[in-house]
Amino acid sequence: MDTTARILAFITNRFPQAEITDTEDIFSLGYINSLFAMELVMHIEKEFTVTIPNDELRIDNFRTAKAMTELVDGLRSAVVR
Amino acid sequence: MTQQLAPTLDRAYARSFVDSEIRPEADAWDRAGAIPEELLDRIADAGLWAPFLPVEIGGSGIGMVTLGEIHEEVGRGCSSVRSLLTVHTMLSWALQRFGTAAQIQQWGPALATGRTLGAFCLSEPGAGSDTAAITTTAVPHKGGWLLNGLKKWTTNGQRADLFLVFAKGPASTIALLVPSTAPGVLVNPIDDMLGTRSSMLAEIAFSDVELGPEALLGPSGFASGMVLTGTLDLGRYSVAAGSVGIIQACIDACSAYAAERRVGGTALRDLPLIQAKLSDMVTDVRAARLLLAEAGRLKDRGDAATIMATWIAKYFASTAAARHASEAVQVHGANGCSPEFPVGRFYRDAKVMEIIEGSTEIQRMTIAAEAYRKWEP
Ligand SMILES: Cc1cc2nc3c(=O)[nH]c(=O)nc-3n(C[C@H](O)[C@H](O)[C@H](O)COP(=O)(O)OP(=O)(O)OC[C@H]3O[C@@H](n4cnc5c(N)ncnc54)[C@H](O)[C@@H]3O)c2cc1C
Numbered sequence: 001m002d003t004t005a006r007i008l009a010f011i012t013n014r015f016p017q018a019e020i021t022d023t024e025d026i027f028s029l030g031y032i033n034s035l036f037a038m039e040l041v042m043h044i045e046k047e048f049t050v051t052i053p054n055d056e057l058r059i060d061n062f063r064t065a066k067a068m069t070e071l072v073d074g075l076r077s078a079v080v081r
Numbered sequence: 082m083t084q085q086l087a088p089t090l091d092r093a094y095a096r097s098f099v100d101s102e103i104r105p106e107a108d109a110w111d112r113a114g115a116i117p118e119e120l121l122d123r124i125a126d127a128g129l130w131a132p133f134l135p136v137e138i139g140g141s142g143i144g145m146v147t148l149g150e151i152h153e154e155v156g157r158g159c160s161s162v163r164s165l166l167t168v169h170t171m172l173s174w175a176l177q178r179f180g181t182a183a184q185i186q187q188w189g190p191a192l193a194t195g196r197t198l199g200a201f202c203l204s205e206p207g208a209g210s211d212t213a214a215i216t217t218t219a220v221p222h223k224g225g226w227l228l229n230g231l232k233k234w235t236t237n238g239q240r241a242d243l244f245l246v247f248a249k250g251p252a253s254t255i256a257l258l259v260p261s262t263a264p265g266v267l268v269n270p271i272d273d274m275l276g277t278r279s280s281m282l283a284e285i286a287f288s289d290v291e292l293g294p295e296a297l298l299g300p301s302g303f304a305s306g307m308v309l310t311g312t313l314d315l316g317r318y319s320v321a322a323g324s325v326g327i328i329q330a331c332i333d334a335c336s337a338y339a340a341e342r343r344v345g346g347t348a349l350r351d352l353p354l355i356q357a358k359l360s361d362m363v364t365d366v367r368a369a370r371l372l373l374a375e376a377g378r379l380k381d382r383g384d385a386a387t388i389m390a391t392w393i394a395k396y397f398a399s400t401a402a403a404r405h406a407s408e409a410v411q412v413h414g415a416n417g418c419s420p421e422f423p424v425g426r427f428y429r430d431a432k433v434m435e436i437i438e439g440s441t442e443i444q445r446m447t448i449a450a451e452a453y454r455k456w457e458p
Contacts, residue, residue: 016455034306035447038314039385041307046383054179057304 003048003069010043011065022065037062044068050075090132090141092150098127103158110279111426114272116162121195121240129155130166130195131173138177138185139193146377149322153373156326157333160430161279163326165198167319167438168236172199172245175256175312179299187295188243188258200241201312202232202259202285209234210443212247212254212309217287219248219255226257226297228265228290238283239270245298246287247309256298256308265290276429314388317395317438318380321373324398324434327427328366331402331409334424335359338413349412358408365405369398389451396444399434406431 004022012018026032061071088094102123110116124130133148134140156163173192191197208214217230244259271282299308339350349355372394379387406428410417417424435441
């Protein structure tokens with residue numbers, strides 16, 4: 001599975017009723033609370049073995065699966081470099 | 082020159098520390114309404130304030146499963162001391178997770194040794210479970226922050242050196258590190274609580290407290306709620322551990338008492354109704370300990386499932402502790418109501434566990450949401 005699919009799988013596992021695409025704003029769905037935000041960040045860090053620095057914990061980085069994918073890819077390439 | 086080997090910080094180590102330094106005095110501290118300064122120093126000497134902090138900043142780098150075991154042991158001896166560890170743990174963890182390198186350098190080493198003690202300031206006279214209702218404000222001011230508001234029920238507020246204060250910021254709730262010595266901070270002791278009576282609670286007023294930009298801990302904006310969520314998660318984990326300790330303390334007290342006390346020529350321990358109480362305590366302590374260990378293992382793996390696992394462990398352990406502490410008093414009869422036996426303290430302390438770090442009602446509301454998730458073994 002690619003990064004986007006893995007992120008989407010985590011979200012739909014939590015919210016089976018959600019039918020989301022990779023460009024859909026997950027915050028507009030109405031069920032994101034701080035508990036899920038924390039779970040999402042922890043999950044991304046573990047799943048992709050990255051550490052998300054404080055200044056990347058911005059809402060725009062987490063709005064869509066696509067944005068999260070870009071964040072992960074950016075952090076991974078920073079590690080490789 | 083003899084070189085001293087650092088002890089292994091584990092359950093056995095904490096157990097012997099608690100049995101020699103804490104358990105014998107806990108009732109006296111409960112009556113005095115304070116933990117003596119010497120004990121705080123001994124906890125520091127024993128390296129138990131924040132042993133999960135990394136070795137680089139002076140901690141011992143122990144994992145969360147072991148931390149849970151240590152907090153269980155401390156909770157078995159004295160819930161008030163465990164409460165001091167809990168709030169210190171919350172602040173220290175938040176610093177390590179969300180702090181900048183400069184913040185970690187400034188506060189980390191002193192928190193690791195316990196030279197600086199931390200406390201957690203969220204609740205207010207008008208806001209407890211409803212954390213969105215806090216009215217303390219932090220407004221941008223001279224490049225830093227101006228803090229105003231009143232916090233209540235701050236565990237160790239009377240003694241702590243550094244407060245983690247949650248306030249309404251420009252866009253959302255933010256967390257600030259506030260030294261107790263900052264001008265405008267006024268600490269008012271709260272005495273005579275029902276339980277955890279020696280945990281040195283305080284009401285803390287912040288009046289035009291000027292703070293530098295470095296006081297802000299963690300991100301502002303959408304993720305600032307994570308500082309609170311993460312910090313409460315650690316607090317909940319510690320309270321779950323402490324609740325397991327209370328149940329174990331009830332078992333220890335009841336098994337000793339039931340072996341001695343005789344009614345109608347029979348030892349209490351041989352009466353089926355008393356055995357029923359003890360069997361439930363033994364079963365629940367094991368279940369609670371397993372739930373706690375599972376939450377700890379998930380934390381050590383960085384698995385997001387730890388957050389729900391911790392809610393469940395705390396809900397189970399705290400409600401079981403309240404139930405069994407009540408039965409422990411029952412087993413002791415009038416003696417259970419007297420200051421000569423510790424079970425009265427367990428009973429009062431256990432009730433507090435159902436209120437702090439997410440009350441039983443809030444736990445149930447949160448855990449119910451789990452039922453609607455897809456279950457994956
Ligand atoms: C000994 C002790 C130590 C403490 N230490 C600290 C500390 O260090 N730092 C800190 O910030 N706070 C601390 N607290 C405060 C504690 O966090 C709060 O008491 C707790 O969050 C509950 O808030 P409350 O007391 O305002 O009760 P409320 O929120 O007013 O709740 C009252 C009752 O209503 C229930 N309730 C609330 N909302 C709902 C709902 N939506 N649906 C159904 N029922 C609901 C609650 O479960 C409770 O039974 C401490 C409290 C105690 C007793």
